[in-house]
Amino acid sequence: MKAKIQIARHAELPLNEDKANFFLQISTAISVFLFSIALAAYFMTSSMISSWNKNIVDGLTVQIMPPAETLSEEEELLRTNKVISFFEGLDGVLKVRKVSNEQIQHLMAPWLGKNADIESLPMPKLLDVRLKDGKTFDFEKASDSLKEFAPYASIDNHGLWLKKLIKSAGSLKILSLFVLALVLGATVFSLFYAVETSLKVHQNIVEILHVMGATDSYIAKQYAIRALKVGFVSSLIGIGLGFLALFVISHLSSGLETGLIGAASLNRFHWIFLFSLPIWCALLSMGMSFFGVKQVLRKMM
Amino acid sequence: METRKNILTEPIVDIQNVCIRYGKDPEVLSDIKLTLEKGSFHFLTGKSGAGKTSLLSMMYLALKPSRGTVMVFGTNVGYASRDAMAGLRRRIGVVFQDFRLLEHLSAYDNVAVPLRIKGMGENEIKKRVKELLSWVELDKSMDKICSTLSGGEKQRVAIARAVINRPEILLADEPTGNVDNDIASKLMKLFVELNKLGTTVVIATHSKDLIAEYNYPQIHLENKGLKIIPALRRI
Ligand SMILES: Nc1ncnc2c1ncn2[C@@H]1O[C@H](COP(=O)(O)OP(=O)(O)OP(=O)(O)O)[C@@H](O)[C@H]1O
Ligand SMILES: [Mg+2]
Numbered sequence: 001m002k003a004k005i006q007i008a009r010h011a012e013l014p015l016n017e018d019k020a021n022f023f024l025q026i027s028t029a030i031s032v033f034l035f036s037i038a039l040a041a042y043f044m045t046s047s048m049i050s051s052w053n054k055n056i057v058d059g060l061t062v063q064i065m066p067p068a069e070t071l072s073e074e075e076e077l078l079r080t081n082k083v084i085s086f087f088e089g090l091d092g093v094l095k096v097r098k099v100s101n102e103q104i105q106h107l108m109a110p111w112l113g114k115n116a117d118i119e120s121l122p123m124p125k126l127l128d129v130r131l132k133d134g135k136t137f138d139f140e141k142a143s144d145s146l147k148e149f150a151p152y153a154s155i156d157n158h159g160l161w162l163k164k165l166i167k168s169a170g171s172l173k174i175l176s177l178f179v180l181a182l183v184l185g186a187t188v189f190s191l192f193y194a195v196e197t198s199l200k201v202h203q204n205i206v207e208i209l210h211v212m213g214a215t216d217s218y219i220a221k222q223y224a225i226r227a228l229k230v231g232f233v234s235s236l237i238g239i240g241l242g243f244l245a246l247f248v249i250s251h252l253s254s255g256l257e258t259g260l261i262g263a264a265s266l267n268r269f270h271w272i273f274l275f276s277l278p279i280w281c282a283l284l285s286m287g288m289s290f291f292g293v294k295q296v297l298r299k300m301m
Numbered sequence: 302m303e304t305r306k307n308i309l310t311e312p313i314v315d316i317q318n319v320c321i322r323y324g325k326d327p328e329v330l331s332d333i334k335l336t337l338e339k340g341s342f343h344f345l346t347g348k349s350g351a352g353k354t355s356l357l358s359m360m361y362l363a364l365k366p367s368r369g370t371v372m373v374f375g376t377n378v379g380y381a382s383r384d385a386m387a388g389l390r391r392r393i394g395v396v397f398q399d400f401r402l403l404e405h406l407s408a409y410d411n412v413a414v415p416l417r418i419k420g421m422g423e424n425e426i427k428k429r430v431k432e433l434l435s436w437v438e439l440d441k442s443m444d445k446i447c448s449t450l451s452g453g454e455k456q457r458v459a460i461a462r463a464v465i466n467r468p469e470i471l472l473a474d475e476p477t478g479n480v481d482n483d484i485a486s487k488l489m490k491l492f493v494e495l496n497k498l499g500t501t502v503v504i505a506t507h508s509k510d511l512i513a514e515y516n517y518p519q520i521h522l523e524n525k526g527l528k529i530i531p532a533l534r535r536i
Contacts, residue, residue, distance in 0.1 A: 213418055214418045
């Protein structure tokens with residue numbers, strides 16, 4: 001038990017006194033801060049996109065305008081059925097359903113009051129069309145051919161609108177991925193640079209250890225242990241700042257359009273992953289240092 | 302078992318047609334041959350700048366020859382992997398002319414380095430290091446940081462570090478240059494004892510007294526060449 005603790009303590013290289021150490025701590029903390037925010041942004045945009053895709057886009061609404069002059073019930077029915085059969089004949093449509101008058105009344109209640117007589121008003125009829133997959137459904141083409149087939153009916157264009165929204169959220173997602181890759185690359189680079197600098201500073205000690213018969217791994221292990229500690233502590237600081245920033249952002253935006261941002265919540269998996277960042281970071285910097293040292297030593301001497 | 306037999310019959314160090322040069326400077330040693338049998342004892346002599354330290358660094362595998370082959374323990378070091386080289390170095394004890402201690406560590410920790418590299422447990426290390434340090438009369442300075450030690454104390458730490466792991470080859474560069482006569486003869490006794498236990502020893506020295514007192518052959522470096530001067534016959 002005691003011997004084990006001592007092995008870790010008996011490092012010949014005085015790495016804790018390195019000037020590069022402080023630089024490494026700061027840069028790791030900043031990297032993890034940026035990484036946690038970019039990662040949260042990635043998670044949020046992903047869940048936003050998937051929730052929009054799931055809830056809204058797999059359906060569309062069709063409005064059938066009331067005729068200019070009064071028609072018989074049969075004629076009206078014919079008019080509606082023509083539109084229904086149009087959609088039923090379309091590729092990618094799962095089901096077409098008339099929205100009942102009660103439902104319309106319910107929807108219109110805020111404007112017309114609960115007891116409005118829908119029948120006597122010139123209300124458009126509504127169809128609810130369920131799609132197999134809104135993501136692949138071509139809204140524009142359907143809208144165009146409907147215009148020719150039955151000019152009195154139109155697709156409620158929220159599908160089109162959402163697709164545009166999803167597109168821009170998608171580019172936000174790609175941007176956050178890009179930032180993640182950038183931060184990761186910068187971290188790996190600065191770790192490698194710190195290792196190289198430190199080995200040059202301690203070249204004399206490294207040479208002595210080599211003559212005593214130390215393998216590259218023996219030397220790399222001392223760096224790895226140090227990197228594990230520095231990586232963990234610094235990334236705790238980084239992620240602390242990251243959470244603070246996320247908290248402030250979510251508070252500021254909580255008053256805004258809840259419908260859109262509400263979908264941008266993080267699930268349990270996301271939180272676990274964010275919270276475990278210090279562990280990943282510590283492991284990454286440990287592994288990077290270990291292999292970095294071996295790489296540099298092979299080139300250096 | 303077979304390899305063991307080989308080691309007994311093969312020379313422990315075999316240097317053939319070797320040249321040593323630093324960068325584009327003229328050669329320090331030119332086309333030298335040297336074979337050391339297991340259990341031999343040699344002094345290494347020659348004027349300052351003759352290449353004693355260079356020859357020793359080649360034998361402890363810190364310097365690559367610019368030409369020729371070097372075999373140590375039957376392994377051609379020109380083709381050995383990095384880890385194999387480390388394995389060979391663990392079997393060689395080195396005393397540097399300028400000590401090359403880890404100045405920021407204590408005398409104890411310096412002597413412990415070869416054992417820690419070997420992966421020995423701390424209890425065993427403690428026993429061995431304390432014993433050896435008190436033998437070289439450094440028990441009181443054991444916990445002192447090396448940069449605060451005197452020249453003679455540093456030299457003894459360096460020697461203790463070189464022999465702690467009972468090396469098969471001991472290469473010592475001016476190991477008695479900084480200590481008084483009493484300690485010098487005590488250290489020489491240590492080398493002689495190790496040699497009796499089977500360690501192959503090479504000691505670089507300028508000291509005529511030392512060479513005269515101990516009846517061992519010399520590896521003499523002169524004019525970029527090497528010759529063996531047999532042991533002086535004592536009357
Ligand atoms: N690292 C080096 N770079 C360039 N030249 C070197 C280097 N080390 C030694 N030399 C040169 O090689 C030659 C032999 O040096 P070396 O140190 O081997 O001599 P030595 O016999 O050990 O001398 P001394 O008795 O003074 O210790 C010298 O001319 C020296 O200048
Ligand atoms: Mg010398």
